[in-house]
Amino acid sequence: MKIIATGVLLFLLTTSHNVPTQAFTMKLLATSSQALIPLVKISAYTNENPPSKDASQSLVHALQDSGFVLVQSPLLTPDIQDRAIKAANEFLEDGKSNGVVEHPSDPKRYAMLESVEDCEADLKEYMNILEKIKMDVLRHIAVGLGMSYIDFFAKLHNDNNDTLRLINYYPTNEDTGNRCKEHSDYGTITLLSTDGVSGLEAFHHSEWIPVPHVKGSLVVNIGTLLSRWTKGNLKATLHRVAGPASLHSQSAKIDLVEACKYTRTSIAFFADPNQDISAALSSSGSNEEEDAGLVESLQGMSVSEYVQWRSGGGGKDKGRSGIGFTCEDKNRLDKLNTSTMGDDAITK
Secondary structure, three states, X not given: OEEEEEOOEEEEEOOOOOOOOOEEEEOOOOHHHHHHOOEEEOOOOEOOEOOXXXXXXXXXXXXXXXXXXXXXXXOOOHHHHHHHHHHXXXXXXXXXXXXXXXXXXXXXEEEEEOOHHHOOHHHHHHHHHHHHHHHHHHHHHHHHOOOOOOOHHHHOOOOOOEEEEEEEEOOOOOOOOOOEEEEOOOOOEEEEEEOOOOOXXXXXXXXXXXXXXXXXXXXXXXXXXXXXXXXXXXXXOOEEEOOOOOXXXXXXXXXXXXXXXXXXXXXXXXXXXXXXXXHHHHOOOOOHHHHHHHHHHHOOOOHHHHHHHHHOOOOHHHHOOOOOOOHHHHHHHHHHHHOOOHHHOOEO
């Protein structure tokens, strides 16, 4: 059992690892980052219970500002989330027989699950739930953007072209820089669960701010495809998992030092549009301007071609290893290297 303190509140997080009970101060819920990355409670969609305007606008405002938001849904309970984190650890501990890959540069290992059919038990339940929450988030985004058709994004994601990435970040030491290098995601949206161990940061207004952790919530961030789709209205934000030696971190140093003593576990749910996007567009109920935004963001490619191009890899599994960038991302990282970030800003 780990006791993780955020301000004056203590969150008890159980993990599958035998680590000593310890309290340590974490400022992930400090006022500055909490204001930039707020917690928004969304509803589970039914015809009788559409997304509320207030929640939708709060969600979109955060995604326009920092590109990050915390979301709580009645579909995901803390218990289901805890069991999924435990199952992810067990899967990764089984090793290469399950397709577990050691990252070539970051101190972490990961596995990609391409669909619900690749999941078992608790992970299958978790992915089924997140496919529903994905649709709810997309409807809230449409309402928050004032779109004429609230199912525009949802209809283009109803083939569940999603993947689940299970990640363990290894324990390190005080000399460790980033446990995951700076990068932006490149699909539509990412829904992230973590075990609460400190380190996740977003680059906002030239500062690396800590992303808050609230048990039972999901971290939602925008991918470059949706950012381009909305002509930059929603931001695809650079983010990283910082270590004690990461430069310009706004996280408390003591938190990062303590965090690096433990394995850090996260589950990233990547949502991409339907593969046959042309057919989806023809029946989406959207208007020509909204259709044109997606066509422009795909730059004449199919969704699968876009994922391969954006990742620099040969398909989802290789691509999600994070070995490639768009020109825009490369330029942003180069700018960080030569200005505010020094030698710490290296690509993922």
